[in-house]
Amino acid sequence: MTKAASLLSSCVLAKPTVGGCAWCGTVLAGRRRKWCSEKCASTFWKNHWWTLARRAAKVRDKYRCRLCGNAPPKRPNRRVLTTEKAFKEAMRVWRAGRKKIRLEVNHREPCRGQHGTISCAHHLENLETLCAVCHREHTASIPRTKTMRDLVGP
Ligand SMILES: [Zn+2]
Ligand SMILES: [Zn+2]
Ligand SMILES: [Zn+2]
Numbered sequence: 027m028t029k030a031a032s033l034l035s036s037c038v039l040a041k042p043t044v045g046g047c048a049w050c051g052t053v054l055a056g057r058r059r060k061w062c063s064e065k066c067a068s069t070f071w072k073n074h075w076w077t078l079a080r081r082a083a084k085v086r087d088k089y090r091c092r093l094c095g096n097a098p099p100k101r102p103n104r105r106v107l108t109t110e111k112a113f114k115e116a117m118r119v120w121r122a123g124r125k126k127i128r129l130e131v132n133h134r135e136p137c138r139g140q141h142g143t144i145s146c147a148h149h150l151e152n153l154e155t156l157c158a159v160c161h162r163e164h165t166a167s168i169p170r171t172k173t174m175r176d177l178v179g180p
Contacts, residue, residue, distance in 0.1 A: 029144055033145070047066050049067070050062060083155055084129060084131065086155075087154065087155035091160050092154045092156060102120055128157065132155075132165075133153060134154060136168070
């Protein structure tokens with residue numbers, strides 16, 4: 027059994043059926059083998075693979091910190107900045123602003139070092155976008171019974 031298959035068999039979000047879609051259980055049509063649609067495949071990965079889950083969480087939270095609402099500035103749009111000079115200046119401001127407000131994605135239920143593996147710890151409902159400042163405060167507020175290793179991961 028692959029890692030994904032064993033996850034699917036225990037995942038609370040999956041509703042697999044025998045011979046049906048591994049995610050939603052819909053009867054598979056045509057040459058489909060595992061997923062009934064691209065959407066089901068991508069929903070599975072977005073909820074289990076950290077790289078994709080992290081991005082999906084930021085999209086869902088509209089690139090804002092859930093606690094303080096801060097958002098990094100939007101990347102300058104080259105088309106509206108007609109001169110090279112204006113564009114360069116806008117990029118400089120953007121880079122500086124982005125350094126100040128960095129968005130990170132927090133696991134509400136600490137993921138215990140599972141960033142590198144596919145895991146149900148990355149369910150979107152367990153993720154929230156926080157700015158680096160709020161993330162640090164949040165992490166510091168977690169009771170010390172949990173070790174640093176749990177919080178930081180590998
Ligand atoms: Zn499906
Ligand atoms: Zn914040
Ligand atoms: Zn899961």
